[in-house]
Amino acid sequence: MAKKKERLNVVYSTNPDFQYQFEEEANTDTLSNGQQKLYVSIDKKQRAGKEVTLVEGFVGNEDDLKELGKMLKNKCGVGGAVKEGEILIQGNFRDKIFDLLIKEGYQVKKKGG
Numbered sequence: 001m002a003k004k005k006e007r008l009n010v011v012y013s014t015n016p017d018f019q020y021q022f023e024e025e026a027n028t029d030t031l032s033n034g035q036q037k038l039y040v041s042i043d044k045k046q047r048a049g050k051e052v053t054l055v056e057g058f059v060g061n062e063d064d065l066k067e068l069g070k071m072l073k074n075k076c077g078v079g080g081a082v083k084e085g086e087i088l089i090q091g092n093f094r095d096k097i098f099d100l101l102i103k104e105g106y107q108v109k110k111k112g113g
Helices: 061-076 092-102
Strands: 037-043 051-057 080-083 086-090 109-111
Touching: 037 061, 037 092, 051 061, 051 092, 061 086, 061 092, 061 109
Parallel strands: 037 109
Antiparallel strands: 037 051, 051 086, 080 086
16 A cells, blocks of 8 residues: 555546555766766747856756756856756856866767857
């Protein structure tokens, strides 16, 4: 029998064969820096014309991605966010972030103009 806490958001089912489906926690192992293939680009779409530097391609758990995002924000001295598997850094820091990631041992490619 499943715990009540694990089946939140299910109110009632009239189906006698209904089975609760539980979300498995995605515990993805983070690849080592040398195995990561990251892409650094500049994005302006749907951002009111403001540029952000986008880092994509990270394979690993959310905590490690947030830690990398925090390090990049600190080194650039700007704000940003980590969401949907991407790191967004406010402003055009593509070259600086590219160099920082290379120093950390990541495989990095510049994407776009």
